[in-house]
Amino acid sequence: MNPAYLVRRLGLFVLTVAVGVTAVFLLTRLAPGDPIEAKAIALEAQAGNSGGDIGPIVEAYREKFQLDGPLHIQYLTYLTNLLRGDMGYSMTNYPATVRDKISAAMPWSIGLATVTTVVAMLFGSLVGALIAWRRSLLVVQATLPVLMVTAAVPFFLFGLVLQFFLGVHWKVLPTAFGVDPGFIVGWNVETLWQLTKHAVLPATSVIVASTGLWGLGMRAMMVTTAGEDYMVLADAKGLKERRIFLVYAVRNILLPQTTSFALSLASVVGGLLLVEIVFNYPGIGLLLRNAIGESDYFMIQGVTLITIFAVALALFVMDLLYPLIDPRISYDRT
Amino acid sequence: MTIGPTTEPAAVATGDSASIASGTASVATRTYRFFRYNMKITIGLFLVSIIVGFGYIGPFFVDLELAEVGMVLPPGQAPSAEHWLGVDANGRDMLAWLIDATPDSLKVGVMAGALGVIIGASVGFVAGYYGGWIDTVLRTVTDIWLAIPGLLVLIVLASMVDVLTLEQMALVIALFAWMGAARVIRAQVLTLRERQYVEIARMSGENGMYIVFLELMPNLMPFLLAAFVGSLIGSILAAIGLEFLGLGATHISTLGNILYWQNFYNAVIRGMWWWWGSPIVIFVVLFAGLFIASIGLDEWANPRLKERS
Numbered sequence: 001m002n003p004a005y006l007v008r009r010l011g012l013f014v015l016t017v018a019v020g021v022t023a024v025f026l027l028t029r030l031a032p033g034d035p036i037e038a039k040a041i042a043l044e045a046q047a048g049n050s051g052g053d054i055g056p057i058v059e060a061y062r063e064k065f066q067l068d069g070p071l072h073i074q075y076l077t078y079l080t081n082l083l084r085g086d087m088g089y090s091m092t093n094y095p096a097t098v099r100d101k102i103s104a105a106m107p108w109s110i111g112l113a114t115v116t117t118v119v120a121m122l123f124g125s126l127v128g129a130l131i132a133w134r135r136s137l138l139v140v141q142a143t144l145p146v147l148m149v150t151a152a153v154p155f156f157l158f159g160l161v162l163q164f165f166l167g168v169h170w171k172v173l174p175t176a177f178g179v180d181p182g183f184i185v186g187w188n189v190e191t192l193w194q195l196t197k198h199a200v201l202p203a204t205s206v207i208v209a210s211t212g213l214w215g216l217g218m219r220a221m222m223v224t225t226a227g228e229d230y231m232v233l234a235d236a237k238g239l240k241e242r243r244i245f246l247v248y249a250v251r252n253i254l255l256p257q258t259t260s261f262a263l264s265l266a267s268v269v270g271g272l273l274l275v276e277i278v279f280n281y282p283g284i285g286l287l288l289r290n291a292i293g294e295s296d297y298f299m300i301q302g303v304t305l306i307t308i309f310a311v312a313l314a315l316f317v318m319d320l321l322y323p324l325i326d327p328r329i330s331y332d333r334t
Numbered sequence: 335m336t337i338g339p340t341t342e343p344a345a346v347a348t349g350d351s352a353s354i355a356s357g358t359a360s361v362a363t364r365t366y367r368f369f370r371y372n373m374k375i376t377i378g379l380f381l382v383s384i385i386v387g388f389g390y391i392g393p394f395f396v397d398l399e400l401a402e403v404g405m406v407l408p409p410g411q412a413p414s415a416e417h418w419l420g421v422d423a424n425g426r427d428m429l430a431w432l433i434d435a436t437p438d439s440l441k442v443g444v445m446a447g448a449l450g451v452i453i454g455a456s457v458g459f460v461a462g463y464y465g466g467w468i469d470t471v472l473r474t475v476t477d478i479w480l481a482i483p484g485l486l487v488l489i490v491l492a493s494m495v496d497v498l499t500l501e502q503m504a505l506v507i508a509l510f511a512w513m514g515a516a517r518v519i520r521a522q523v524l525t526l527r528e529r530q531y532v533e534i535a536r537m538s539g540e541n542g543m544y545i546v547f548l549e550l551m552p553n554l555m556p557f558l559l560a561a562f563v564g565s566l567i568g569s570i571l572a573a574i575g576l577e578f579l580g581l582g583a584t585h586i587s588t589l590g591n592i593l594y595w596q597n598f599y600n601a602v603i604r605g606m607w608w609w610w611g612s613p614i615v616i617f618v619v620l621f622a623g624l625f626i627a628s629i630g631l632d633e634w635a636n637p638r639l640k641e642r643s
Contacts, residue, residue, distance in 0.1 A: 016478045023482075027491050152625035153618055154571055156578070160593075160610050164602050175603065216629070263480055267568070270485030274575055278597070288486075292493050292579055300493055304486040312481050
């Protein structure tokens with residue numbers, strides 16, 4: 001691999017993270033309203049007092065969370081803390097740190113995201129390619145309008161529908177949580193069963209919706225590819241149908257498909273978080289929802305930062321893996 | 335070209351057979367031919383207009399006061415002849431609530447979508463037209479923006495302020511709804527600026543802005559429209575996401591707001607299907623309409639995407 005390319009791509013990765021981190025810093029520091037003060041007033045009201053002098057409490061919190069210096073000093077502290085992986089304490093679950101909470105939630109989100117992406121990509125691409133393939137069954141070709149609807153509707157709306165029918169109405173699958181309440185996770189078959197059972201509904205809602213997106217992208221590309229000369233040649237050579245379809249058509253489209261997926265990854269992640277909320281799935285989406293409900297600003301900030309980082313990292317890794325999917329891309333000459 | 339007398343013939347190769355015959359036809363005939371030929375745009379617009387009609391004509395038939403808390407008792411009724419879409423757990427008539435909420439949801443989307451296209455088109459124009467280091471900088475900015483999950487940044491912003499007005503919400507959403515437009519427009523301007531008529535305008539000493547707005551803009555109309563619908567979809571999605579989390583314009587009824595409350599009161603688990611079901615139907619029709627229209631617009635802008643039959 002060309003080192004110049006690697007450096008450039010790494011630079012973009014660092015820049016993306018830096019922009020995200022700075023944006024979050026500026027938003028939280030410059031927005032009107034003082035979260036610390038609001039928090040103190042809320043705590044006071046909770047304890048049944050009001051109108052007392054909250055000044056000292058606010059000051060103490062400010063110092064504790066290092067919100068009392070001039071802006072550039074705050075920014076430097078914030079950056080150095082982040083570099084050490086320190087995202088502060090959860091304001092509502094003190095002394096739990098934001099980092100602990102996120103590390104506990106992250107595996108759930110990553111698991112859900114990986115499984116759904118892989119399944120949707122394989123299934124969606126196949127369906128999309130088959131719809132455009134003029135020799136496939138009419139039944140398959142007729143599913144195009146269905147794809148258009150599923151691609152258009154946000155993930156979590158499917159979640160609501162699935163939750164109602166499969167979870168509430170027919171009671172076949174659990175409607176919430178990562179495992180049954182009170183279940184102790186361990187390395188055994190029972191755990192695997194629990195995990196699968198609880199992940200089916202959230203995963204399905206994402207898969208159904210994103211199958212539409214993959215499928216439509218694939219179909220559009222297939223339509224243009226079908227007219228290419230090399231396709232006609234392959235046909236004329238009398239190659240097997242399956243070989244033309246998989247090796248000549250599908251393989252050539254996979255790269256642009258992956259590119260368009262990379263472009264939409266950031267918004268897909270947003271949709272995933274909402275699905276977790278619908279199903280009370282214990283990932284970072286739920287963490288975020290609770291943090292919003294409790295005005296836990298450091299947690300909101302932490303979840304946002306980690307997600308920005310994760311998406312940027314995923315895109316970076318994907319770019320490096322391109323040559324493996326498509327030999328036409330080579331980073332040796334630029 | 336089949337639409338609009340202002341566009342130059344053959345400026346953008348839309349390649350439709352109707353365009354050749356359209357030279358002498360009346361505006362009505364040309365409009366008809368356009369919609370007849372671009373079926374996806376027609377179907378999409380039809381679906382969207384159902385929802386627009388629902389929100390804007392509905393108030394003439396349904397008393398919107400029924401949408402207020404406690405107006406209908408007992409609360410939690412299933413749909414009946416009297417309350418077509420049922421009643422929520424707080425005595426709000428669902429039909430009235432939905433009619434009340436639809437226009438505001440559409441407004442946020444249209445405002446943010448339009449703003450997003452204006453920002454994106456400007457970025458794309460400048461990047462594509464001037465090229466060089468300006469292009470490099472703007473493209474990098476676009477790439478960075480694309481890689482940042484907008485919804486989360488919006489959440490951070492919205493959670494810092496108590497409540498946002500519709501306009502403020504549209505403004506912040508637009509900050510994450512311009513990248514698609516920027517990419518498409520840049521790519522088009524790159525090919526257009528080498529065309530001869532642009533060259534002639536440049537040689538006759540017209541300034542950059544004149545060329546951009548009077549020579550390039552008309553040819554980009556199909557792309558701008560397609561980009562607008564794309565950014566409209568993204569904006570409505572972002573708005574729903576925020577509202578579903580209980581953020582944004584919480585003081586007015588929007589469709590996302592209804593979803594927040596049904597989630598808050600566990601409508602799904604309690605079997606109150608009319609509470610979440612009816613907003614979903616609206617969303618499905620609206621998004622399907624917008625999405626089909628956007629595919630249609632893409633095909634109109636770039637006929638190579640259209641199936642060869």
